[in-house]
Amino acid sequence: MTSMMRPSAGANQSPYFVGHNAYTSDPVLVNLTQGAGQGAVNALAAHGQWVGSVEAYELARLANRDAPRLVTYDPKGERVDRVEFHPAYHALMRHSVDIGLHCSIWDEGEKERGNRNLLRAARFMMSSGTEAGHLCPITMTNASIAALMASPNHLKEWLPRVRARQYDSSNRPAQGKKSVTLGMGMTERQGGTDVRTNTTKAERLSDGLWRINGQKWFFSAPMCDAFLVLAQTASGLSCFLLPRILPDGSLNGLQLQRLKDKLGNRSNASSEVHFVNALGQLVGEEGKGIATILEMVTLTRLDCASGSAGLIRAAVAEAVFHARHRKAFGKRLIDQPLMVRVLADLSLEALGTSVLTMRLARSFDRASLDQREGAFVRLMTPAVKYLVCKTAPPSIYEAMECLGGNGYIEDGNLPRLYREAPVNAIWEGSGNVMCLDVLRVIGRNPKILDHGLDLLVEDLKPATRQIADVLRAAATAAQMDEGSARILTEQLALTAAAAEIHRLYPGPLADAYLESRLGRPWRATYGMLDQRYNARQIVDFCFPDQLAR
Numbered sequence: 001m002t003s004m005m006r007p008s009a010g011a012n013q014s015p016y017f018v019g020h021n022a023y024t025s026d027p028v029l030v031n032l033t034q035g036a037g038q039g040a041v042n043a044l045a046a047h048g049q050w051v052g053s054v055e056a057y058e059l060a061r062l063a064n065r066d067a068p069r070l071v072t073y074d075p076k077g078e079r080v081d082r083v084e085f086h087p088a089y090h091a092l093m094r095h096s097v098d099i100g101l102h103c104s105i106w107d108e109g110e111k112e113r114g115n116r117n118l119l120r121a122a123r124f125m126m127s128s129g130t131e132a133g134h135l136c137p138i139t140m141t142n143a144s145i146a147a148l149m150a151s152p153n154h155l156k157e158w159l160p161r162v163r164a165r166q167y168d169s170s171n172r173p174a175q176g177k178k179s180v181t182l183g184m185g186m187t188e189r190q191g192g193t194d195v196r197t198n199t200t201k202a203e204r205l206s207d208g209l210w211r212i213n214g215q216k217w218f219f220s221a222p223m224c225d226a227f228l229v230l231a232q233t234a235s236g237l238s239c240f241l242l243p244r245i246l247p248d249g250s251l252n253g254l255q256l257q258r259l260k261d262k263l264g265n266r267s268n269a270s271s272e273v274h275f276v277n278a279l280g281q282l283v284g285e286e287g288k289g290i291a292t293i294l295e296m297v298t299l300t301r302l303d304c305a306s307g308s309a310g311l312i313r314a315a316v317a318e319a320v321f322h323a324r325h326r327k328a329f330g331k332r333l334i335d336q337p338l339m340v341r342v343l344a345d346l347s348l349e350a351l352g353t354s355v356l357t358m359r360l361a362r363s364f365d366r367a368s369l370d371q372r373e374g375a376f377v378r379l380m381t382p383a384v385k386y387l388v389c390k391t392a393p394p395s396i397y398e399a400m401e402c403l404g405g406n407g408y409i410e411d412g413n414l415p416r417l418y419r420e421a422p423v424n425a426i427w428e429g430s431g432n433v434m435c436l437d438v439l440r441v442i443g444r445n446p447k448i449l450d451h452g453l454d455l456l457v458e459d460l461k462p463a464t465r466q467i468a469d470v471l472r473a474a475a476t477a478a479q480m481d482e483g484s485a486r487i488l489t490e491q492l493a494l495t496a497a498a499a500e501i502h503r504l505y506p507g508p509l510a511d512a513y514l515e516s517r518l519g520r521p522w523r524a525t526y527g528m529l530d531q532r533y534n535a536r537q538i539v540d541f542c543f544p545d546q547l548a549r
Helices: 027-036 038-051 054-065 087-098 116-130 135-148 152-163 289-325 337-366 371-402 414-420 431-444 447-460 464-480 482-504 508-518 535-542
Strands: 069-073 079-084 182-185 201-204 210-220 226-233 236-243 254-259 270-283
Touching: 027 038, 027 116, 027 337, 027 482, 027 535, 038 054, 038 116, 054 087, 054 116, 054 414, 069 254, 079 254, 087 135, 116 135, 116 289, 116 337, 135 152, 135 182, 135 210, 135 226, 135 270, 135 289, 182 210, 210 226, 210 236, 226 270, 226 289, 236 289, 289 337, 289 371, 289 414, 337 371, 337 482, 337 508, 337 535, 371 414, 371 431, 371 447, 371 482, 431 447, 431 464, 431 482, 447 464, 447 482, 464 482, 482 508, 508 535
Parallel strands: 182 226, 201 226
Antiparallel strands: 069 079, 201 210, 210 270, 226 236, 236 270, 254 270
């Protein structure tokens, strides 16, 4: 272990930000999960203790310091197309698999019934705040089951191995493993998000298999056991399941070209791949690949929001922690008027993104039972991803500035969080794609907007009618002027966050969020709260003083 084990750095330096419980120190997560039962709450507390531990932070540091390495050939010149990871990465994966972060929403037990997505989102947020890179294969494995449901035979074969909670990184056929991870490959060099331009081809063989040739420009987590990919057939773009290693132990024609040298997400390998006579099985209906893969994409977008909310929460928590211990000009930083206003504004940001993400997760749990909640999922998933993921980079930067130079050096946590911040806004559809998805949902079924606004009106009383009218007007304008869709999308998400805060904490806290986010013109920086709101109370509520005890 490193010097992070020391309880204090002395000399007016804040102590190391380790040894806290990410669950019990977060009143929002505690509040939103209390009704899930004592067993679930105890499990969340245990996970919160682990992600805040010296061990977890050290694993995060090592996994990001020593990036994955591509091994294309073995010593005898044979292709192996293998990625080697630091043991810290495998340790992080082992813990996440052990707690079911890759599969818990597909469990059949009673422990989390009715709250599976909510509780998993809470765990995901906490994990992301410590180390987010390894969560890429965790996310894809979880979401892949939604796509496999289009092919019951594939689901029957793969679901038991996905549900298993014994991490197995061995390089062998999936049929001989107790547990597996699943990835995906959609985008190509010439098209990116516009997957209809994909050129990868799939040719039907006589034994029910398909031969696939082509390329993928971003092929994340290439050591997964199988991948869902899109390829063109005579009927159009279709979805296929490609194992990495065939049952006889041979490689399946997935030739890794190189690993991406990414800004962040360093612990996770992202590659370029060529498919050379790779064998795959059709998932869903031929020609309906986009519809099949979108079932997976929807769940992935929830994780994008959960992950970004966790990054924000962790960054602001560390900034508050630092300000409580560091002195400048004769007072602790948190007692300086300008600093506490900044921290209060950041606290509202962390609060808003957390409750908004958890609200969406709750709708995922209720969508099959409540028409309005189902509408909320369809309308708000792209809007929530848009707002929460775009909030991460500026808020984490501001938290970094609160630490001054110590926030900028690689010895600390903030640089890792900051480099990680942009990826979720880009992955699974950039901001503009999210806005187009909001417009597409409303255009196909205008009642979805009405159902979604009904839920917001219930929680935002008494100022609701005006807000609902504004959103309807913004929706009408965006349908006539596509270029204004960002205004609609942001306002939808901010209103949903304000509604959830009002439902949970009516009074000054909700008023401060509503006024600062929806009651004023556009602003560029943090710290703009006026003296009507008690900044110190906002900080102390969102980030209690026992955080690091």
